[in-house]
Structures are given as structure tokens and as C-alpha cells.
Amino acid sequence: MKKIKKLTSKKQTQRRREWIIEKLLFSAAVISVFTTLAILGVLLFEAVGFFEEVSIIDFFTGTKWTPLFRDQQFGVLPLVWGTLMVTAIALSVAVPIGLGSAIFLSEYAPEKLRKIVKPILEILAGIPTVVYGYFALTFVTPLLQVVFPEMIVFNALSAGLVMGVMIIPMVASLSEDAMMAVPQSFREGAYALGARKHEVALGIVVPSALSGIIASFILAISRAVGETMIVSIAAGSTPKLTLNPLESIQTMTGYITQISLGEAPFGSLEYKTIFSVGLTLFLMTLVINLIGQWVAKRYWKRY
């Protein structure tokens, strides 16, 4: 009788322990949900305070961003425009070069070469962005000034080009993954019909992997929109609506860094702009990421 009691109590403690551990692991998993809620909460809380002082319509439609001047204007469009311009420059570098690299690695390169090049791409992907910023300012900008002598030191072009280099590994490796997932029989079928290598690559492999490739472009856009250090170092700090990439501009991320550097006093309007601009940035990247995931999902279903 005693023995049975001891056994059941042992079983009970074991069961309790199992229960506690499950709940502990569950709470670790739920932290991610809290993180999202906290991001939204913090951004909305301070942004609401901001929009009590600045009209939300002026914020999203205004064409002047001058929070540090005497005549304060809070139109976020110049910052959004700067972000889009740098992103466009970055993509015009990263998309062709990344895609070309991916086609080469997936369709042309012998296994030995692939084994050398892929780790190098990983190195490129692991370099801190502040290093890219240094590279843009001290190497690429002087180089560009040889071509465009009238160009000033801080400009959108240099930052955008280097950001493109930063994103190449991401486009290349995601696109390559998508191409490698195309069944070998597709290629062989085309070869049997007399197609050449480039016709197989461009006519069969790329179209079959298209949604994976497009997903990699979309994720690249999201990376470029959120990238901070390169633009903070090399793109300048003059928010403006311009089409000229040789001019100094400012992105949303660049503005947030600029204000953060100076330790804006908590609760000031200047401090709150960090959150209203941050909210705009967060929502933009969220939408881009959701589109990217939707496209990627379509692709994974196919094979």
C-alpha cells in the first residue's frame, strides 16, 4: 500500500514537472508574438502622441521635412522618396548581378568552382553594414567623383550602388536555391529537343523558378528599404524630393539614426518623430515581406 502511494506520488511529481516544462517552453515560443505586439505597441503609442500634435494628413502628404529647423514641417514624403530612390539604385545593381551569378552557379559552374564561390558569397553576406558604409564613403564616392566631378561627397548614387553590392549575395543564393529546385528532367527534356545551354537556362530553368526568383527580389527590396548604416554614412542628411541621384538625400532610416545619435530628450516632439517615421518604415517592410512570402509559397507548392 505504501509502495503504491509512493509510486503514484512519484508519478504525480513527474507529471507536474512535465506540465511545468511544457509551459516554460511554450512561453519561450510565445515571446515572438509578444515581440511583434511590443513593436506595434511602442510604435503606435509614441506615434499617436506625435499625431496629436501633427496632423496625420500633413504627415503623409507633406512635401517638406524640416523638424530641426525653426519652421518645423513634418511631411514624410521626402524621406520615403529618398528611401525609394536608394532602393531603386540598389536593385538595379543587385538584380542583374545577383541573377547572373545565380544562373552561372546553378547552370554553368562546375561543382569545384561552386564550392569556392558559395562561401565567398556567404562572407560578403556576413560583412557588417557599417563596413559597407565606410566602403561607400571612402572608396566608391571618390571613384564616382572621377566620373562626375561636380558630385558632392554625400550622395544617393554611391550609397545605392554599395547597398546593391550588399544585397547581391541574398538575391544570388535565394535565386540559386529556386533554380536548383527545378527538376533535372525539365532540363533534359529541353536538351533532347536540341536546345542549347543558354536556351535551357533562360527558357526552362528561369521561368520554372520564376516565383522563387521574384520572391528573392521582393525580399531584397525589403532589405534595402530597412538598411540603415550605408545611407547614414554615405547618402547625406538633406531630405528632398529630387530625381538627381548625385545629390545629397535622406532616407527614413537615415533620419532615425540622425535623431538617435543626438539623444533627443524623451517625450519631445523630435523624439516622437523617431516613432512616427519608424511606424511608416515598419508598415512598408511588413507589406513587402507579406507579398514576398505569398509569392514564395506559390512557388514551393508547385514541385
Add this chain to the structure above:
Amino acid sequence: MGGETLLEEVLKLVIKHKSRTKDVWRKVKGDIVLALCLTGIVLTLMSLAALLFDAFQEGLPWLDIQFLTSFASRRPEQAGILVALMGSIWVVGLTALISFPLGVGAALYLEEYAPQNRLTSFIRLNIANLAGVPSIVYGILGLGLFVEALALGRSILAGALTLSLLILPVIIIVSQEAIRSVPTADREGAYARGATRWQVTREIVVPQAFPGMLTGTILALSRAIGEAAPMIAIAALVYVPFTPTGPLDRFTVMPIQIFNWVNQPQSAFRGLAAAGILVLLAVLLGMNSIAIFIRNRYQKRGR
């Protein structure tokens, strides 16, 4: 009649010529495609070479014992990276302590415990989305949540908590992969002998998945140590005249110090920035080597 044959002759000639030019054109086209793809890879590799060359050329003359053991200074020849290096070690050390157990716990829950329900798939979707949030947004979250709301101030702890949230999605995703590679048969054998879920997790799953989890976490931490944007939001840009002694001290980290030096107008500080970059890259190389070492040892054991 005769005219028709002439027409036929001409047509035949044209078709013959066309198919020949078409053949040549196909070959040329193939060569062009290969050349373009090869250019992509070469440009990528050249960018990496230029970036490293630039940093070494500028930084090596400044890199000495004095640089590693001195505080930041307004005089470039006396300035060093000691405070930032110690700050980085403190922040990343604390980040490791916080993020590793949480990330592994969350991954264990999702792979071993979680029921197939809406909450679980929501958590998964949420983790995927968090991985795409720009790092500066995490900085804003840390500023609003840890620095201000939880009143931790601009401290090492606030920085480490922020970085932990930033890399948690990555740690969870790689840990899940490591857990998934444990054979189901191993688990079932233990269950068949009456083991509880936690016993299976602790005795079967964790030991086999541990090297993979560790490797992934070290790689995530090496990303954290290079992050500048969220750290600027937390720590701002101030002169810290002491090496940290506890988690509630003010701090600076290497990427912030590099950013600070890049932004100085005198060219001597550019050299300091490059030297700082070399130290940062050396630390990254060290961390990656450890990760690769663990991965290789683990692979040799035959899995």
C-alpha cells in the same frame, strides 16, 4: 514556269542563309549569356576584394597594441578601441546568455510539443515575419520598451535584450532545422520504452541537435556583434570614458565607434575607422571559425 523556279531558288537560298545565320546567332547568344553571368560573379568577387583592400590599406598602419588598449580620443594618434571592444564583448556575451535558452526553448516547443492548431501556425508565421523586420525597428523597440518603459536606461542590459529579440527568430529557425534532423525512429524507440516527452526531448533530441543549435547561435551572434543601427538607437553616440564593469553601465560598441570615426572630417580618423573595421572583422572571423569547427566535428561523427 521559269520565273517560278527562279523564285524557288532564291527562296531556298534565303532560307539556307537564314538558318545558317540563325545557328551562328544562337551560338553567339549563348556566349553572350555566359559572358554576362560570368561578369556578374566577377563583379561580385571584385567588390569584395576592393572592400577588403580598402580596409587593409587604410587600417593596417593604425593597427597596433596602443590602438587595442586605448580609450577613444579627440587626437587620432592617441585614440583606441578598447572601450568599444569591451562593450561589444559585454553586450554579445549577455545576448548569448539571454537568446540561446529562449531560442532553443521556443524551437523545442514548436518541433516537439506544439499541437497542430491555429496558435502554432500563427507563431510560425510570426517568427518568419519578425526575421524580416529591419534592425533599426528593433532599436526603436528597445528604446521605447527597455530604455524608457522598463527604465533600464541606455545600459548594456537594454542593448543585450534588444539584440536578443533581434536574433531570436534566426536562432529559432536554425534550431528547428537541427531538431528536425534528429531521426524520428530515435524518438519512437524511447517513447516505446515509456519515456515521457521531456525525457525524450532531453535525452534524445537535445544531445543530437545541440551542435547544430550552437553553430546557428554563434552565427546569429556574429551578426549581432556587427549591428550598428539598433545599438545607436539604444546607446546613442556619446563619449564613454570607462570600460564597463556591470550590465547596467553605459556603453558603446565597435560598430558605433567605427561609425563615429567615419563621420569625422579629418582623414586620420578614416584610418582609425579602417583599423576598427579590421578588429571587427577579426572578431567575426574568430566566431565563424568556431562555428565551422563545431559543425565539422559534428559532421565527422557520422550524421
